[in-house]
Amino acid sequence: MKKYILYLILSCSYICAAQNVVVDSQTYSPQQLIEDILIDSDCITNVQITNVVGGDFGGSDQSYGFFDASGTTFPFQSGIVMSTGRLQNVQGPNTFLSDDDAPGWSGDNDLEVILNESNTINATILEFDFTALASQVSFRYIFASEEYQEGNPNTCQFSDLFGFLIRPVNETQYTNIALVPDTPTPVKVTTVHPDIPAGCEAENEFYFESFNDTTAPINFNGQTKVLTAIADIIPNETYHVKLVIADEQNFRYDSAVFLEAGGFQLATDLGPDRLLSNNTALCEGETLLLNALVPNGPHVYSWFKDGVLVETSPPNCLNCSLFTVSEPGIYSVEVDVQGNCIAYGDVVIEYAENPVVVDSNFIQCDIDMDGLTTYNLTSTVLDIAITNGDSTLFIIDFFLAEEDAEHYNTPISDPESFQNTVPNQMVYARVENQNGCYAIAEVSLEISNVSLSVPPVEVCDDEIVDGITTFSLLDVRNQIETLVPDDTLISFYATEEDALNNGTQLGNTIQNFEPFSDTIYAYVFNDNGCYVLFPIELNVLYTPQLLPDEEVYYCLNSFPETIEIQGGVLNDSPSNYYYEWLFNGATTEVNTSFNIINEAGTYTVIVTDPNGCSSQRDITVVASDTATIVTIGIEQNNLGTIVTVNISGDGNYEYALDNPDTTYQDSNSFTEVSSGFHTVYVRDTNGCGVVETLFSVLGFPKYFTPNDDTFNDRWKPKGVNGDFNSGMKIKIFDRYGKLLSEQTSESQGWDGTLQGNPMPSTDYWFLATLADGRMVRGHFALRR
Known part of the structure; x- marks a missing residue:
């Protein structure tokens, strides 16, 4: 303690005038840094350094040491600082990137385990034991880092790690007390920052101090506000503390934690901060009883508001650990424990304004006009009227009595469908804001006295005549708009109950539910509620039913x-x-x-x-139409004769050969047609009649039998008469080429004789010359 005072006195000539934080890595041993600077209290004893780890910079510098901020804007005047880089790079101003590394500088497994992280390097560690008189101790600290980068999404992704780990000396499980106040969240760049455009939303912004420019008294891009780490302990038992900070993943972008001189002290917990930013602020007119009780009293309690002493308890006061807060501020307490130790505590109290609400009249419609109807108290119209359109206010519930609303007792169970029991009944809305502050609004439930009607809507049935069709309500809406004030809105519902209970609205195009005749309801409302509710008749008119096209x-x-x-x-x-x-x-x-x-x-x-x-x-x-037969095409080959009927006409046709009573075919071709005379029939499938024509297929018999039995007695080509193949000439020869007979298309055929003498049974040859000059050669047999 004496060495620390002497240093400040001797150094003031050049330090006190400085505008930036300066550091010293050589003057104090780790034991002195912890016992004489960080703690500096007779109420915390048995302080003993057990382990020190830092970067090896060749003896000229360390990664931890003393800092002095006298004459600067830094919140602490002095203390100790631990960094993931050179201590010299901690000094202001913020003009270059602290981005240090050192040989063999490893991370810390305890820090990784308790923060559920991995791959730490460049860990600076100070470990010590201590014993304290009180049931709580606390650190005051500031976390600063180059990884705070204004407007850069990297701020949302990367952060070095640090922890204030504490445990009973005879146990192994640490507790980390370097947490965002009143949360289980470790303090890091990624957990304490403002909104980062195009990066991430703000997190715990209340505890972020600033991004630092080149005039900052420390050489880091950003820092938190002063934070307090509190640990519950058992008085007079020994505890082990491990202060550790480390780079995560790589050595780039150093960070540091500043611990206030004398900041490790006895503490008393005044409860969580009550902040607007996390919706825990007190409400306008609300009071809060703070309790700074330290056991084994009585003690003397001194209460401060915004650093100004407002109350000190007399000696031996048994209830002076209590203090009532009724306005915003930073409240702190100093507890004189047994006349020789001080326990400290502080809490930030903010106040939220109570909601501003509007007492409202809510008008509903009542078709039978008896003053009793169904009210949808959750209506948007009523919500806007009560909250005056303030989207930060919320109607929590409705009550039958104002006292019930004040004490949140027995809310109306079905506000969407509330039926009043007497005309002009009064109900009460409890309205809260995001901080849970409330106000009560009176709502007078009234009945509209407006009546209105429109003619039935008549629409013809559609193609399916079933009494169900489509109605357009646009014309109805336009008609109603001419009958009601301009500030009203119109909705349509299937039932009166749906209209009164804010059920499903009908669209501008609907189908009736009941065949042929149905009723829907028009609900006309304005800012005061329902203006008029009336039925609209839908009639489906009969439409003639016709056969299909x-x-x-x-x-x-x-x-x-x-x-x-x-x-x-x-x-x-x-x-x-x-x-x-x-x-x-x-x-x-x-x-x-x-x-x-x-x-x-x-x-x-x-x-x-x-x-x-x-x-x-x-x-x-x-x-x-009936067909016109244009030509008959005849094709003869080794496989037989194919006949094709070529026609013209506007109908659809089918074909039959020789017998009109046989089955007709779609094809106009016939195969394997025998030689001789045939008739083809062409029928219009649409019923316009049948046409026919006779044609012949020329054929030469392979044999004949001239035995006077009247069957096959003469050899003559088939399909030949005066109309078909006329002008044909035929010569018949024996095997030696002797001309035996000449025939024409009009001849009766060869009878198998030469000059009246029968010719023997054998093969004979013929030469047929057709009218168009074509010649056909062949042979046939004479059999007797």
């Missing part, structure tokens, strides 16, 4: 004959309706339930009920 055919070959097409009304007598016919979109003079036509096109019939609802359908008349 259809397609019919008109046979052009029957022109000018006519066909009849029908309007297609279902289920009802068509005499009840009005008819309008359009042809290809143009209006016609036809106004009957049917239409007589002989022209292809689109016929639209519009059928209108006397109620004005109409339906329409299209009858598309498609032209069709």
Whole structure:
């Protein structure tokens, strides 16, 4: 203690005038730093340094030592400082980056375990034992770091670590008391900072002091406010303390912790800070009883507000540990313990204003006008009226009596659907702000005396005639708007209960719930509540039901004959309706339930009920016709004869060969057609008739039997007569090329004789010259 005083006296000539913090790493031993500077108290005894770790800078500097801030703006006048870099780099001003490392400078496992972190390096450690008279001790400290970077998102991500670890000397489990006040959160750059734009929101900003510019008295980019670490202890037992600070992940961007000279002291806990920033502030008009009781009294208690003594207890006062707070400030206490030790405590008290509320009239509608109805007390309209639109205020509950609201006793159980028991009943709203401060607003529940009605809304049924259709409420809304004041709003509900209980609103387009006739409710309200509530009738008008659109055919070959097409009304007598016919979109003079036509096109019939609802359908008349057979194509090859019927016409056609009563086919080709004469039939599938034509397939028999049995007695090509293959000439030869007979298309055929003499059974040859000059050669057999 004497050495410390002597140093201050001798050094004042050059230190006291300094504008920046200066440091000294050589004058004091670790024992002196802890016992004579940090503690400096006869009430904390048996102080013994047990371990010291720091960076090795070749003997010229250390990572811990004494600091002096006399004459500067730094909150502490002096104390000890521990850094993750050179002690010399702690001194102000803040003009360069402290970014030190040292050989073999490792981290600390205890710090990593208790903070649940890893990879620490460059740990500075001071460990000591002590014994104290009181049940609490405390440190006053400031954490500073180069990792505080104004406007830089890195501030949200990186932080060096430090801890004030304490445990009974005979135990192994540490407790960290370097915490954000009244939380379990360790103090770090990432846990104590203001809002970082594009980085992160503020955390525990109340305890952040500043980002530092180049005029700062220390060489760090930012620092916390003065913080207090408090530990509960057992009086007169020995405890072990480990003060440790370390870089995390890498050595870059140093940090430091400043401990106030004499800051390790006996303490008494005055309770948590009551702050606006964390919504724990006291409410306007509220008092708080602080209790600084130190056991084994009586003691003398001196109370301070904002550093000014306001009360000192007389000796032997048994209740003077209590102090009543009724206004904001920093309250501290000094407890003279047994006349030779002082225990300190402080607490920050802030006050929040009570909510400003507005007594309101809440008007609800009552269709039967008996003064009793259902009120939705949670209505936004009422909320805005009571809070005057202040979004920081919250209606907590409603009560039947003001006293119940004051004491939060028996709130109304169903405020969304509250039914008053007497006309003009009064209820009470308890309104709180974010700090839990409250005010009571009176709400007078009144009844609107306005009546209103609009004509029924009538809409035609849709294509499915079931009494359910779509209604647009826009026209209804526009109509109501002309009947009510400009400051009102309009909502629609399915039931009266939904309207009164703030149920689900209907949109501007709805479907009725009950077939053919339904009722909805229009709820018109303003800032005072409901202006008028009235029913609106929805009627679904009957719409004629028609057959679906259809397609019919008109046979052009029957022109000018006519066909009849029908309007297609279902289920009802068509005499009840009005008819309008359009042809290809143009209006016609036809106004009957049917239409007589002989022209292809689109016929639209519009059928209108006397109620004005109409339906329409299209009858598309498609032209069709019998076919015109253009040619018959005949192709002969080794596989047989293929006949193809080539036609023209506007219809859809199918084909049959030789027998019109057989099954028709879609293909216009026939395969393996035998030689001879055939008839092809072409039928319009739309019912416009059948056309036919005869054709021949030329064929030469392979043999004949001239035995006068009247069957196959002559050899003659098939498919030949005066109409088919006329002009054909045929020569017949024996095997030696002798001409035996000449035939024409009109001949009866060769009878197998030469000059009346029968020719023998053998093969004979022929040469057929067709009318178009083509020649066909072949042979056949004569068999007797």
